[in-house]
Amino acid sequence: MAIVKSGWLHRQSTILRRWKKNWFDLWSNGRLVFYNDQQRRDMEDEIHMRVDCINIRNANACRDLTPPDGKSKDSLLQIVCRDGRVISICADSADDALAWSMALQDARVNTIWRECTTSSTLCSTDGLLGRWTAVCSCLHLSLSRALHFRC
Template identity: 50%
Template structure:
């Protein structure tokens, strides 16, 4: 399976509501995996977005959440789950938040429409727009490339 994006994100815990910085891998199959660091030795959590994600919001759409100290609220990304829970994330920059949220949305759209008729113009248009937005991001994918993120696995 293809690695779509990886890097550092702040993640707000659901119990103590504290921010914790974690390394993440976002896979094309919709798996979002968190680790303690970029070595990927200490697995923390895996979320199957393919089955659980209902919506993704980013930046100014994320209201009522305080980002970590020293980081703009425009760096926030919220994943709304089908069960009503939320996963609150924060990138280190607005560009990285945009790229992360766009990649999450693209994966969600792809997974949702995968079984739909791929000949549908509207589905194809959505995927083309998502790909154009991803390629326009200045920090497209990982800081270097998916292959660099995969090294050391």
């Protein structure tokens, strides 16, 4: 599995609403993981874009959100999750925010690929209904649109 995009972004904390710098990795299987540092020692949280995300808001669509000092409103993004969470992030520039938005949107709508642990064969979902197409001998399950698998 490969990293599609990674870098520093500001993330607004959920309780105090303070902006904090986090290292973000977007993986080819659609997982967005953020850490306290670039060495990836302390994971803050993880979102599976295809499963958890229902919308990505850009710039002015980020209602009632003020960017960190020195950043423009065009640098803002919000990831709206099925469980009601809204992850507010801010890039260093409008161009960087656009690049992140495109990568996140792509991860949200495209087919998910996972490599099986017992073979080198790839398995995939159809991308629409979350049903697994067995290309290998793994057992794949879809429960309440949450994707689970075991090899």
